[in-house]
C-alpha cells in the first residue's frame with residue numbers, strides 16, 4: 001500500500017487519526033473586483049462578496065443602488081461586466097447555468113391571455129420538451145402551482161389575477177425546473193403584509209426543504225430581518241456583508257434599518273474625509 005503521509009504508519013491499537021474535515025462547500029456566487037458599466041456610468045464598483053449555498057441572502061439598499069444590475073450580472077443577462085463572477089461553480093452566463101437558475105424580474109413575465117396552468121405548461125415545455133416528458137411536466141406544473149398557493153386559481157386567466165397573484169405565477173415559473181439558485185428581484189413589492197409573510201415562509205421552505213440558495217432583493221428594510229445573510233448596498237458598493245444579528249451587534253443598533261442608516265452615515269463621513277485629504 002502506498003503511504004503518502006510523511007508520518008510513520010499508525011501503530012496497531014493507536015488511536016485513529018481524526019478524518020480530515022470536508023472542505024466547506026463552494027459558495028453559490030463568488031464575486032471579485034466585479035464592476036459593471038451601464039451607458040456612461042460605472043454602476044457597480046469593484047465588488048467582492050460571496051453568497052453561501054442553501055441560505056437566503058437579502059440584497060438590500062435604496063432605489064437605484066444597483067441591486068437589479070447585480071442580479072442581472074449573476075444570471076448572465078448584463079453587458080459590460082468585468083472582474084470575476086462565478087455562479088454555482090461556473091462563470092456567470094455559462095450555458096449550463098440556464099436550467100440551474102430561476103430568475104424573477106420586477107415585471108411579472110406572464111401571458112395575460114393564458115390561464116395560470118397554461119402559462120406554466122408553456123414554460124415547462126421549453127424547459128423539458130418532448131412527448132415522453134409529458135407526465136413529468138404535468139407533475140412539475142401542478143407542484144409549482146401548489147408551491148405558490150395558486151391551486152384554486154389554476155384555471156383563471158392570468159390577466160384576471162391581482163398583482164400579487166401574477167407575481168406568484170412568475171415565481172412558479174422560476175420554480176419549475178427545481179433550480180439550485182433562485183434570484184428574485186423585489187418579489188414582495190406592492191404585496192399586502194399577509195402575502196409578504198406567506199411568500200417569505202415559502203422562501204424559507206424552499207431553502208430548507210430543497211437546499212436551494214435564494215438571493216432576494218428588497219428596499220424594505222424590515223424584510224432584512226427574514227434573511228440568513230445580508231448584502232447591504234449603497235451607490236453601487238457593498239456597505240456590509242453579514243448576518244442580521246451580527247450587523248445589529250456590530251453597529252449597536254436595534255434594527256437592521258438603524259444599522260444600515262449608521263453604516264450610510266459612516267460611509268458619507270469617510271467619503272468627506274477622503275475628499276478633504278485629496
Ligand SMILES: Nc1ncnc2c1ncn2[C@@H]1O[C@H](COP(=O)(O)OP(=O)(O)OP(=O)(O)O)[C@@H](O)[C@H]1O
Pocket residue numbers: 038039040041043061062063064065066067068069070219
Ligand atoms: N440602461 C441604463 N443605462 C444607464 N444607466 C442605467 C441603465 N439602467 C439603470 N441604470 C442606472 O444604474 C443604476 C443602478 O440601477 P438598478 O436598476 O440596478 O438599481 P436598483 O437598486 O435595482 O433600483 P430599484 O430598486 O429602483 O429597482 C441606477 O443609478 C440607474 O440609473
